Amino acid sequence: xxxxxAKMAEHFINAIPHCRALNMTLTNIGDGKAEMELPYDDxxxxxxxxxxxxxxxVSALMDTCCGAAAMCHPSSPSGTATIDLRIDYMRAATxxxxxxxxxxxxxxxxxxAFVRATAMDxxxxxxxxxxxxxxxxxGT
Amino acid sequence: xxxxxxxxxQVVKQRRDTALSALVHGVPYINxxxxxxxxxxxxxxxxxxFDEKLIGNPMLPAIHGGVTAGFxxxxxxxxxxxxxxxxxxxSGRISIERLxxxxxxxxxxTIDFTVDYLRSGLPRDAYARARVNRSGRxxxxxxxxAWQDQRNVLFAQATGHFLMPSxxx
Numbered sequence: 001x002x003x004x005x006a007k008m009a010e011h012f013i014n015a016i017p018h019c020r021a022l023n024m025t026l027t028n029i030g031d032g033k034a035e036m037e038l039p040y041d042d043x044x045x046x047x048x049x050x051x052x053x054x055x056x057x058v059s060a061l062m063d064t065c066c067g068a069a070a071m072c073h074p075s076s077p078s079g080t081a082t083i084d085l086r087i088d089y090m091r092a093a094t095x096x097x098x099x100x101x102x103x104x105x106x107x108x109x110x111x112x113a114f115v116r117a118t119a120m121d122x123x124x125x126x127x128x129x130x131x132x133x134x135x136x137x138x139g140t
Numbered sequence: 141x142x143x144x145x146x147x148x149x150q151v152v153k154q155r156r157d158t159a160l161s162a163l164v165h166g167v168p169y170i171n172x173x174x175x176x177x178x179x180x181x182x183x184x185x186x187x188x189x190f191d192e193k194l195i196g197n198p199m200l201p202a203i204h205g206g207v208t209a210g211f212x213x214x215x216x217x218x219x220x221x222x223x224x225x226x227x228x229x230x231s232g233r234i235s236i237e238r239l240x241x242x243x244x245x246x247x248x249x250t251i252d253f254t255v256d257y258l259r260s261g262l263p264r265d266a267y268a269r270a271r272v273n274r275s276g277r278x279x280x281x282x283x284x285x286a287w288q289d290q291r292n293v294l295f296a297q298a299t300g301h302f303l304m305p306s307x308x309x
Contacts, residue, residue: 018204021193045168047247054169055250056210063205064196081197082205086254 006030009072019064022057032073032105036065039098051095055129059087061101062117062131069103070113070135076105077139080113085133093128097121103131111137155236159229160184162239163221167247170214173207177218182226186215188266195263203261208286212268212298213253216282219270220248220302246305248280253300261295262288278304 006029013019013026028035038061046054063085070080093099103117113135119128156179164170164177178185188211196204225245228234268286280302287294
């Protein structure tokens with residue numbers, strides 16, 4: 001049942017045009033948790049002088065990953081939409097490296113899913129960014 | 141005291157538009173999303189023309205929440221940089237030639253950014269304007285509003301804090 005939900009979520013994520021445009025991939029999903037990757041790409045650089053990726057691309061990764069975590073929670077009936085998302089930028093991501101993010105839906109009610117996420121590059125000990133968001137719980 | 145003759149309007153407009161274009165088109169991500177800016181005096185409006193690759197929910201369809209966040213963050217950063225550059229552009233302290241060659245001023249860095257999703261982004265053009273609520277020597281706070289068909293019907297709003305580039309580099 002839950003693996004079916006994870007499959008559905010995976011299918012849904014892989015069909016998102018913006019995620020395909022950014023070559024995002026879902027690397028792990030299930031039980032209110034999700035992991036995704038965003039490969040480095042010259043097209044989404046935010047600072048041409050340093051080659052650091054734009055915060056918007058990190059936002060798209062975090063938003064998708066948080067949504068996936070909310071969707072695959074055992075108490076989530078189906079779809080979700082972002083109510084609000086806050087991103088804290090700890091440091092610039094190292095140019096040339098893939099950004100990996102892990103999201104966890106740590107609390108869900110009949111109407112709201114609360115999710116947090118962390119983004120890392122090649123250095124696991126220092127997060128690039130963290131996110132906290134509230135998502136709708138649809139289909140009830 | 142004789143007041144100096146005002147510059148011809150074309151000269152003023154060309155200087156401002158060249159500076160704005162250099163600032164906006166120098167950032168790959170802004171070009172990737174296809175964001176453009178319109179200027180009326182010093183007031184900027186960001187425009188996000190709709191495109192298939194911006195979709196986040198193909199079933200509705202709706203613009204991706206991350207695109208909305210990126211659009212609003214871009215509007216905030218450019219708005220903040222523009223407000224900071226305005227005096228230098230007007231006085232000619234900034235060389236427009238150097239700007240056009242890609243010598244961009246350091247942009248403000250995002251510390252945090254919070255997006256409030258009010259309704260789903262429809263598959264059509266979106267607009268946004270930023271308001272700099274506070275801009276100090278080191279930190280700035282900016283609010284952004286985004287709408288689609290009706291100016292008074294916002295589909296998203298955001299607040300962000302930014303670290304200002306030091307003035308001496």
